[in-house]
Amino acid sequence: MGNSKTVRFKIKRQASPAAxxxxxxxxxxxxxxxxxxxxxxxxxxxxxxxxxxxxxxVTYDSNCLEEICGSCAMLIxxxxxxxxxxxxxxxxxxIRLEPFSKFPVVRDLAVDRSVLFENLxxxxxxxxxxxxxxxxxxxxLTMQDQEAAYPLSRCISCCCCMEACPQFNEETNFVGAxxxxxxxxxxTHPTGSALKRERLSALMGDGGIxxxxxxxxxxxxxxxxxxxxxxxxxxxxxxxxxAIGDLFRK
Amino acid sequence: xxxxxxTHEHDVLVIGAGGAGLRAAIEALAQGASVGVxxxxxxxxxxxxxxxxxxxxxxxxVDEADDWRAHFRDTIRGGKFLNNWxxxxxxAQESSERVRELEQWGALFDRTKxxxxxxxxxxxxxxxxxxxxxxxxxxxxxxxxxxxxxxxGFDVYMECAITRLLKDGDxxxxxxxxxxxxxxxVVFKAKSVVLATGGIGKAWPITSNSWEYTGDxxxxxxxxxxxxxxxxxxxxHPTGMVWPPGVQGILVTEAVRGEGGILRNKxxxxxxxxxxxxxxxxxxxxxxxxxxxTEVREGRGTEHGGAYLDISQKPAEYVKRKLPxxxxxxxxxxxxxxxxxxxxxxxxxxYMMGGVKVEADTAASTxxxxxxxxxxxxxxxxxxxxxxxxxxxxxxxxRRAGLVAAQHAKATVAPSLDPGQIDSAxxxxxxxxxxxxxxxxxxxxxxxxxxxxxxxxxxxTEEDLRQALTKIEELKERSQRMSVSGSRMFNPxxxxxxxxxxxxxVVEAVTRSALARQESRGAHSRxxxxxxxxxxxxxxxxxxxxxxxMELRQVPIPDMPEDLQVLLTEEKGSAA
Numbered sequence: 036m037g038n039s040k041t042v043r044f045k046i047k048r049q050a051s052p053a054a055x056x057x058x059x060x061x062x063x064x065x066x067x068x069x070x071x072x073x074x075x076x077x078x079x080x081x082x083x084x085x086x087x088x089x090x091x092x093v094t095y096d097s098n099c100l101e102e103i104c105g106s107c108a109m110l111i112x113x114x115x116x117x118x119x120x121x122x123x124x125x126x127x128x129x130i131r132l133e134p135f136s137k138f139p140v141v142r143d144l145a146v147d148r149s150v151l152f153e154n155l156x157x158x159x160x161x162x163x164x165x166x167x168x169x170x171x172x173x174x175x176l177t178m179q180d181q182e183a184a185y186p187l188s189r190c191i192s193c194c195c196c197m198e199a200c201p202q203f204n205e206e207t208n209f210v211g212a213x214x215x216x217x218x219x220x221x222x223t224h225p226t227g228s229a230l231k232r233e234r235l236s237a238l239m240g241d242g243g244i245x246x247x248x249x250x251x252x253x254x255x256x257x258x259x260x261x262x263x264x265x266x267x268x269x270x271x272x273x274x275x276x277x278a279i280g281d282l283f284r285k
Numbered sequence: 286x287x288x289x290x291x292t293h294e295h296d297v298l299v300i301g302a303g304g305a306g307l308r309a310a311i312e313a314l315a316q317g318a319s320v321g322v323x324x325x326x327x328x329x330x331x332x333x334x335x336x337x338x339x340x341x342x343x344x345x346x347v348d349e350a351d352d353w354r355a356h357f358r359d360t361i362r363g364g365k366f367l368n369n370w371x372x373x374x375x376x377a378q379e380s381s382e383r384v385r386e387l388e389q390w391g392a393l394f395d396r397t398k399x400x401x402x403x404x405x406x407x408x409x410x411x412x413x414x415x416x417x418x419x420x421x422x423x424x425x426x427x428x429x430x431x432x433x434x435x436x437x438g439f440d441v442y443m444e445c446a447i448t449r450l451l452k453d454g455d456x457x458x459x460x461x462x463x464x465x466x467x468x469x470x471v472v473f474k475a476k477s478v479v480l481a482t483g484g485i486g487k488a489w490p491i492t493s494n495s496w497e498y499t500g501d502x503x504x505x506x507x508x509x510x511x512x513x514x515x516x517x518x519x520x521x522h523p524t525g526m527v528w529p530p531g532v533q534g535i536l537v538t539e540a541v542r543g544e545g546g547i548l549r550n551k552x553x554x555x556x557x558x559x560x561x562x563x564x565x566x567x568x569x570x571x572x573x574x575x576x577x578x579t580e581v582r583e584g585r586g587t588e589h590g591g592a593y594l595d596i597s598q599k600p601a602e603y604v605k606r607k608l609p610x611x612x613x614x615x616x617x618x619x620x621x622x623x624x625x626x627x628x629x630x631x632x633x634x635x636y637m638m639g640g641v642k643v644e645a646d647t648a649a650s651t652x653x654x655x656x657x658x659x660x661x662x663x664x665x666x667x668x669x670x671x672x673x674x675x676x677x678x679x680x681x682x683x684r685r686a687g688l689v690a691a692q693h694a695k696a697t698v699a700p701s702l703d704p705g706q707i708d709s710a711x712x713x714x715x716x717x718x719x720x721x722x723x724x725x726x727x728x729x730x731x732x733x734x735x736x737x738x739x740x741x742x743x744x745x746t747e748e749d750l751r752q753a754l755t756k757i758e759e760l761k762e763r764s765q766r767m768s769v770s771g772s773r774m775f776n777p778x779x780x781x782x783x784x785x786x787x788x789x790x791v792v793e794a795v796t797r798s799a800l801a802r803q804e805s806r807g808a809h810s811r812x813x814x815x816x817x818x819x820x821x822x823x824x825x826x827x828x829x830x831x832x833x834x835m836e837l838r839q840v841p842i843p844d845m846p847e848d849l850q851v852l853l854t855e856e857k858g859s860a861a
Contacts, residue, residue: 050774051467066529067529068528068530068531068532068619068620068621069531070531070618070619073530073531076530077530079777080727091771091774091775091776092775092776092777092778094466094775096326096327096330097496098326098327098330098331098332098334098496098497099330099332099334099335099495100495100531100535101535101614101618102617102618103334103335103423103424104329104331104334104424104495105329105330106326106327106330119531120617120618122620124620125620141466142466142774142775143775145466145775148327152328152435155432155435156435156436160432161390161391161432161433161435161436162389162390162391162433163436164389172385172401173388173402175399175400176396176400177396177400178396178397178398178400180396181393181394181396185393185418188393188418188425188428189424190428191334191424192329192428220391220393224391224393226389226391227391
């Protein structure tokens with residue numbers, strides 16, 4: 036904080052997935068309205084460290100700069116959040132930038148988040164329709180149902196909820212809050228609900244919903260305020276009901 | 286084949302993973318083709334996610350009188366009669382089906398009271414026509430298409446940039462590119478290639494477009510011998526943020542002026558009094574744009590080359606209630622509190638109507654095996670695009686491109702790759718590393734942007750355009766001396782250097798076309814030719830590469846069949 040004329044950054048660097056990480060410091064002139072992404076762009080244009088040494092530009096993912104694409108998630112002063120909406124004036128200095136700790140580092144601040152797609156595949160987060168042909172008018176959906184599902188569809192696949200979750204790690208294989216919330220979304224969808232049973236079954240196995248420890252970190256870090264804990268509770272209830280039902284059917 | 290490079294083979298290679306690219310990939314997969322999708326950024330993060338307004342489709346859920354004929358008429362009028370009428374017809378006829386399909390795949394549209402897709406009004410559309418998901422329709426579209434693509438199983442090559450299309454004689458044979466992460470080269474062999482790379486906003490300093498928008502597809506197509514059309518038609522929004530950098534280019538909705546926002550120049554003067562004393566800030570878009578342009582041009586602009594737009598004289602609670610997303614967005618992204626002080630705004634580059642010339646029904650370019658869909662293609666929007674018509678464009682022509690690309694792949698034998706072309710593409714990419722102490726790609730880019738902003742912006746004159754062409758020639762020469770330091774491991778300067786080549790090709794095409802068209806029509810405003818010219822209304826500017834030079838010619842617009850002409854005259858409009 037403070038009103039000094041410059042802003043200091045401490046950035047964790049890593050040249051390749053297997054390389055050792057190290058820290059570098061940068062200092063930029065302060066101007067109003069700076070955020071972490073605009074600062075990283077400035078560094079890329081003139082990659083010189085605080086002690087005057089020329090270095091390589093810092094690698095990071097970004098795209099829309101409007102907090103809608105979900106690319107620029109990273110750890111900022113230890114917290115999983117989007118860099119485009121992280122205002123420099125509101126952060127303690129030096130501002131520490133690190134890659135997500137639970138995803139393989141590609142380079143510097145860029146990590147491989149493809150596990151999210153694997154998890155969405157595992158829970159069949161789609162509507163099962165074959166081919167493409169004229170489907171006629173779609174099923175009616177009430178305004179109330181649409182409004183109830185709307186917050187769930189705001190997910191921008193940033194993976195902040197997974198990074199912040201204590202249970203999301205290699206030991207548990209936990210699918211994470213984002214995928215569970217998508218199960219809730221598709222299970223309430225008029226045609227998507229056809230796969231309801233399969234989605235719930237997928238959440239019973241390895242890395243399933245029982246791994247959630249209710250730490251509630253997910254809902255706290257979600258940049259889109261998705262009611263993730265409510266999704267987990269609701270889907271958890273449905274999984275339980277189905278499991279008991281299956282037991283009696285045997 | 287040359288064992289030197291990592292090589293992937295597909296029936297259909299789609300370049301770009303926005304709405305058009307994903308829709309094309311899904312359709313090609315449905316045809317049984319093997320499909321690869323290459324994208325510069327991550328899957329699901331393409332520029333399409335930023336679209337807010339909605340998808341235009343004459344579903345008549347809200348206004349029962351709407352039908353494709355009315356949508357067709359609106360599109361042609363908006364495009365000032367320069368559209369490819371067949372594309373406008375197909376688009377109007379097929380967009381409803383594409384929306385329904387998206388709904389079936391899981392897109393969660395806002396609803397009417399009786400449970401159907403809700404449609405809202407939008408500028409230029411006679412009826413309530415835009416199917417939307419709150420103010421984030423683009424994100425919903427991408428998420429739905431991405432989920433479906435993941436289900437169907439396409440191969441995605443993320444953070445990979447294509448630098449050259451490879452040919453086998455006259456036909457397309459594949460593409461050469463590099464991985465952004467490690468700088469290694471990669472070769473794709475494909476029977477069909479679909480370009481879905483979007484627009485060219487990054488050639489201007491103030492743009493609402495994402496960093497990926499460097500005109501790659503248009504330049505790749507041009508280099509491969511395809512034609513570009515309507516390149517003079519670049520859509521600017523009159524008010525985008527020009528400062529601070531974190532929000533530069535982001536649109537400031539017209540509602541800010543509607544709710545009482547006041548425009549001032551750097552001397553504090555409310556300059557609209559001189560341009561439209563009656564309507565002031567509520568004047569039409571073109572008058573406001575021209576007023577800001579003139580103030581900046583005559584030295585009365587703000588520090589960062591815009592005008593002040595101030596709504597802070599209104600009570601803070603009023604602003605927060607009337608403009609909630611504007612208020613939150615600028616506060617969260619740049620700590621700008623619009624209830625406390627003025628914004629700095631100016632024209633922001635938003636959309637490219639021109640692009641690769643394609644056949645309406647097939648999305649085929651003039652090069653066999655090369656297709657283009659979405660913003661990279663020209664024709665549908667003519668001289669100006671209506672809001673909402675871009676998302677429907679992606680779905681309608683993305684699908685058609687994917688379909689025909691797959692059929693084309695089925696009907697042809699595998700092409701062979703020419704090692705000579707691949708080697709030359711590699712040498713071109715490595716050249717900047719071999720030069721020492723040359724031009725910096727960053728400096729070149731900022732000079733290019735400044736040139737375009739000053740001379741080929743929202744208002745144009747012959748003098749400016751001629752000067753711009755001279756500057757572009759200089760920039761092209763300087764780019765031959767461009768040097769890059771460091772390694773090929775994620776090197777943004779190197780990446781920018783390659784993007785710059787695409788931008789240089791495209792801005793030259795834009796400037797030449799703008800110079801040729803001696804009239805004002807749609808998004809092309811010539812101060813020295815302020816009126817519509819009937820003869821220019823009958824032809825498109827088309828650009829092709831001839832003997833290493835850019836050749837421009839005028840191509841007459843084919844006559845519209847009578848049954849479509851009738852639709853336009855049914856109800857007389859105010860347009861040309």
